[in-house]
Amino acid sequence: MRIALFITCFNDTMFPDTGKAVVRLLERLGHTVDFPAGQACCGQMHFNTGYRREAKPMVGRFAEAFAGYEAVVTPSGSCAGMVRDYHKVLDPEVDPPPVYELSELLVDVLGVTDVGAYFPHRVTYHPTCHSLRMLRVGDKPLKLLRAVRGIDLVELPAAESCCGFGGTFALKNADTSDAMLADKMRHVQSTGAEVLTAGDNSCLMHIGGGLSRLRTGVGTRHLAEILAAQEGDA
Amino acid sequence: MPDNVTWLGTPAFPEAARTALGNNQLRTNLRKATGTIRDKRLAVTGELADWEQLRDAGAALKLRTLRHLDSHLVRLEEAVTKAGGTVHWAADAAEANRIVTELVRATGQTEVVKVKSMATAEIGLNEALAESGISAYETDLAELIVQLGDDRPSHILVPAIHRNRAEIREIFRGAMGEWGRAAPDDLTDEPRDLAEAARLHLREKFLRAKVAVSGANFAAADTGTVGVVESEGNGRMCLTLPETLITVMGIEKVLPSFADLEVFLQLLPRSSTGERMNPYTSMWTGTTEGDGPSDFHLVLLDNGRTATLGDEVGRQALGCIRCSACLNVCPVYERTGGHAYGSVYPGPIGAVLTPQLVGVADKQAASLPFASTLCGACYDACPVKINIPEVLVHLRARAVDEKRGPVPSPETLVMKAAAMTLSSPRRLGWAQRFGAIGGRLVSRGGRIGRLPGPLKRWSDTRDTPVPARESFRAWWQRTRGEGRS
Numbered sequence A: 001m002r003i004a005l006f007i008t009c010f011n012d013t014m015f016p017d018t019g020k021a022v023v024r025l026l027e028r029l030g031h032t033v034d035f036p037a038g039q040a041c042c043g044q045m046h047f048n049t050g051y052r053r054e055a056k057p058m059v060g061r062f063a064e065a066f067a068g069y070e071a072v073v074t075p076s077g078s079c080a081g082m083v084r085d086y087h088k089v090l091d092p093e094v095d096p097p098p099v100y101e102l103s104e105l106l107v108d109v110l111g112v113t114d115v116g117a118y119f120p121h122r123v124t125y126h127p128t129c130h131s132l133r134m135l136r137v138g139d140k141p142l143k144l145l146r147a148v149r150g151i152d153l154v155e156l157p158a159a160e161s162c163c164g165f166g167g168t169f170a171l172k173n174a175d176t177s178d179a180m181l182a183d184k185m186r187h188v189q190s191t192g193a194e195v196l197t198a199g200d201n202s203c204l205m206h207i208g209g210g211l212s213r214l215r216t217g218v219g220t221r222h223l224a225e226i227l228a229a230q231e232g233d234a
Numbered sequence B: 001m002p003d004n005v006t007w008l009g010t011p012a013f014p015e016a017a018r019t020a021l022g023n024n025q026l027r028t029n030l031r032k033a034t035g036t037i038r039d040k041r042l043a044v045t046g047e048l049a050d051w052e053q054l055r056d057a058g059a060a061l062k063l064r065t066l067r068h069l070d071s072h073l074v075r076l077e078e079a080v081t082k083a084g085g086t087v088h089w090a091a092d093a094a095e096a097n098r099i100v101t102e103l104v105r106a107t108g109q110t111e112v113v114k115v116k117s118m119a120t121a122e123i124g125l126n127e128a129l130a131e132s133g134i135s136a137y138e139t140d141l142a143e144l145i146v147q148l149g150d151d152r153p154s155h156i157l158v159p160a161i162h163r164n165r166a167e168i169r170e171i172f173r174g175a176m177g178e179w180g181r182a183a184p185d186d187l188t189d190e191p192r193d194l195a196e197a198a199r200l201h202l203r204e205k206f207l208r209a210k211v212a213v214s215g216a217n218f219a220a221a222d223t224g225t226v227g228v229v230e231s232e233g234n235g236r237m238c239l240t241l242p243e244t245l246i247t248v249m250g251i252e253k254v255l256p257s258f259a260d261l262e263v264f265l266q267l268l269p270r271s272s273t274g275e276r277m278n279p280y281t282s283m284w285t286g287t288t289e290g291d292g293p294s295d296f297h298l299v300l301l302d303n304g305r306t307a308t309l310g311d312e313v314g315r316q317a318l319g320c321i322r323c324s325a326c327l328n329v330c331p332v333y334e335r336t337g338g339h340a341y342g343s344v345y346p347g348p349i350g351a352v353l354t355p356q357l358v359g360v361a362d363k364q365a366a367s368l369p370f371a372s373t374l375c376g377a378c379y380d381a382c383p384v385k386i387n388i389p390e391v392l393v394h395l396r397a398r399a400v401d402e403k404r405g406p407v408p409s410p411e412t413l414v415m416k417a418a419a420m421t422l423s424s425p426r427r428l429g430w431a432q433r434f435g436a437i438g439g440r441l442v443s444r445g446g447r448i449g450r451l452p453g454p455l456k457r458w459s460d461t462r463d464t465p466v467p468a469r470e471s472f473r474a475w476w477q478r479t480r481g482e483g484r485s
């Protein structure tokens, strides 16, 4: 299948390895990945912060960049949710192509749960709010993780509680965000995991940033990077 | 104008939250209380096979009713009048307070007993009555605790959720005597003893009261039946013993027909207290000779509701049945408690209702839609499927637009610059190259530590990775060539 990758401006800039992992994974499964160079941002930050006027041009650009694709994949639950739920609200004229978050594409569209990955680490999974409650990905990411060889997957207590990131919320309501982050970190640490994974690097940057500041020794990895990993990888 | 939709002097949410977050006792009480009630709610909503259909039915009924609110209200007025009651219309808090005060004055009484009511808290009725020399006694146990403690409610269903039993004992011992029958000297903090002290204190008031004031959970337009749902039975005392009953009800509480209660009497208790059925459901239709109050007044309150109805996205907030499920599941509310919202309506519903009732020009109210991570837990829990996240982002846009003036604020400038960059792949590419260089300059060991300026609060508690030396698009271009543009 020919699949267009929507990298998201955030991953493009901060976490290109996640994008490379998506490409590697999908090509390994026998699919063709395109990267439409006209893509930029989905407008989520502006929309969620109340700057609709500023977000609207991004909606048009998105539809243009991905026009004609049968499937678009993105390694971000919240950006997928933005396109799916709100692009039409911002601009009723546009008709965005179907956008799938990575686990949705793999399980629902491509019909795989065992992607042939190998990741010999103790891992815990945080279901991000938008993938859980906007996209309803359910246990698809867990199905994919359970099939990874070598993995020691441990359950995260109070997994469905928000981590406190919320985009500009973390700046505007920094104290409340800190309090939520503290609880999330406590739960992550209680699992004894070496790696925390999720389907969204924004939440991971927030939780991982706190874990790093406290020198907890727990790292973060996007789901795509675990699924792309294979025996022989460094 | 006494008006409690927002409490004067409460700072904007971020600042009020900071104070609340530092109160460890509050944090413990809230964690325990919200945790318990969450589990109970999940258990009793999960056991109904048709729970989702019930929610759909509730949501549809509310939206349909709101669309023809005017005609339902007129029907309600006719039915109540026919059954022997009197209907009054109040455009705002001041008018509602004036109507109630005059009605009480006409009875010659200087005391009223009260059933727990959000509407009367919203208009600041107790304070308005006090100005006219009328004492209003709260009879709901939690409201009593709040009133005796000279405090504010912090939850719509459990107004004293921020207090634990040791604190309640101190409040009872300190203040009950001033308001009526004092608490015994040897009062313990056992729930049974506390309840007994409250019972004796309140019983005296019930037996003496000639006038009661209540709110209403619903009113059926076809029969004129008004209803109150509660757990303690104190409400029923107020609704049946006095001679005069004055009910203040928000206009959105009307239902087209008595039969619609079938849906809401299932949705409400399961969502609010996690019970299959609430202990007391009191209903009355006008007046009945020799049974209950002989004089009944229904005050229909607008106070910003018609304006809210005019907002196509925001109006769904008027469908709220005040179950408080959204508060109990909210990760922000769980940590800050209700006082930080500075309004009688705290939590997610408060964050969408308060700014609509008072307008987003109010700085404190305008901060409320931003007091959310948009995690969506409230929407999942709401028995009438109010899409709270959708209304939150809608109100954020209204708040931002309200502030747009000839001179853009620093935030607007940043957002405009970001929009310029993020809407063009070329400019984004430039920014990525600059960001990678800048990031490397301030980083140590591959991580960015504390930063000055607008990112200070982010970086105070979190390390940030350095922007990649080569962005994804640069990598793609280098390894795969142009691609489609």
Ligand code: SF4
Binding pocket: B271, B319, B320, B321, B322, B323, B324, B325, B326, B327, B349, B378, B381, B382, B383, B384, B385, B386
């Ligand atoms: S908004 Fe929904 S969940 Fe919240 S109190 Fe109202 S009815 Fe209950």
